[in-house]
Ligand code: FAD
């Protein structure tokens with residue numbers, strides 16, 4: 081049993097930001113399932129959207145966010161997050177974050193930050209560190225954390241489930257008391273008790289066969305929160321990034337939207353600029369539109385990918401602005417300064433999640449959710465590029481402020497230690513691997529960019545069978561990280577299908593051929609799901 085004042089699950093931008101803010105007020109545990117930097121954050125390329133230029137305005141950023149969100153964003157949330165962005169960016173810089181600077185000096189002759197452009201933004205407003213923004217964010221935050229004696233990081237520890245008063249049989253308000261955590265190297269389960277638990281576990285790209293996300297993104301936070309009784313919303317809005325590198329040996333390598341922001345053009349394999357006929361912003365249209373257009377071109381032509389061409393820019397510019405993309409593609413034999421990049425859409429971002437207010441509060445007392453795991457209302461039916469890191473920064477700060485504004489609750493609940501199944505059966509591990517593959521493929525085939533009710537229902541039936549098998553397996557055998565993640569992706573897959581079946585319309589990222597248009601009765605209506613509902 082381990083006791084802390086703050087238990088944070090996840091060490092991406094959301095978890096680390098929150099940890100730094102609360103550390104002066106108590107002992108903090110950060111539990112993270114791989115190495116401390118391994119997170120979606122670490123792979124972020126494009127940057128952080130925020131209004132920092134004199135020619136930009138909050139109103140313009142707000143309107144771009146609302147337009148991308150296709151009528152489902154909560155406007156007050158959008159205004160708050162956009163408005164508080166610059167202060168959080170200034171704090172990040174003060175912590176040591178190094179954003180790329182513009183070659184041109186400002187009007188007063190000083191240095192100014194370089195601003196990138198991405199799809200759906202009507203202004204250049206993306207602060208970035210070349211094309212490795214996330215790596216630099218993790219470096220800066222982890223450096224700052226290493227100077228904080230109150231923070232302990234538990235690497236290779238995977239949270240299994242939240243501990244709640246209701247699950248323990250107490251009546252009254254449902255309160256989160258901590259979490260059971262599997263120590264992968266020590267091969268044992270610890271009980272972490274804390275009056276404040278923060279889910280900062282990121283998204284669920286691994287639910288799909290093809291994704292830009294690293295292996296950690298298995299939707300654990302949403303699955304744990306759902307099992308604990310929290311409300312989950314808008315899981316049907318899975319964002320597919322239009323341009324993931326297509327190469328048999330490349331696993332999940334993103335080609336940043338910033339490449340299109342700097343003039344990259346999408347073309348069919350025979351060189352046709354197909355976005356011209358689709359949207360006035362052409363290759364820089366909002367992501368849902370670009371991803372669907374690529375999907376449609378690939379289906380029409382039978383091609384395995386499309387091309388993204390930036391060869392009209394100078395080699396010097398490309399190498400300086402996109403050093404990581406240039407180097408990585410070279411390793412796969414593609415010189416992006418001379419030839420187009422083969423790309424395909426892939427699952428990228430979870431717009432829905434655990435329902436929270438702007439301060440990370442969920443409907444379970446003592447449980448907070450920040451970052452990609454949360455559904456605040458900022459993204460609506462489709463996230464505007466580079467708004468995710470912004471949301472995580474702003475909401476982690478707000479959650480910390482809110483929590484620190486009152487004394488931490490005292491708890492006299494008795495928490496039992498974890499009871500484990502006792503069986504091991506190496507032969508049966510094949511079941512885990514098989515089910516894992518089956519879920520990811522069926523989600524790709526039946527619950528992808530273009531959906532129909534028939535395919536969703538087919539997915540629902542298969543997932544129900546798989547769930548039964550996984551549940552039996554889970555209770556009988558000693559836990560492993562693979563089994564825990566399988567249980568979570570199965571749960572999250574079910575939630576995505578459930579939410580998609582609730583929504584009788586096409587809106588933003590939820591495109592259903594049975595309901596080709598938006599239904600006004602569903603504008604401003606979230607698809608909410610709760611255990612037992
Ligand atoms: P993450 O950074 O994903 O961190 C989650 C953490 O939780 C990890 O440490 C993980 O190990 C841990 N974890 C998960 N489950 C458990 C568990 N059960 N137990 C213990 N620990 C657990 N957004 C932008 O705004 N701009 C961009 O330029 C951008 N580029 C992107 C590029 C790529 C390739 C990807 C994949 C995403 C990109 N995004 C971008 C999205 C953005 O990076 C993420 O939404 C954001 O980083 C999420 O931050 P987070 O802190 O919520 O979660």
Ligand code: SIN
Nearest residue numbers: 125126336337465466
């Ligand atoms: C990218 O660089 O294209 C990713 C940006 C994002 O997901 O916000």
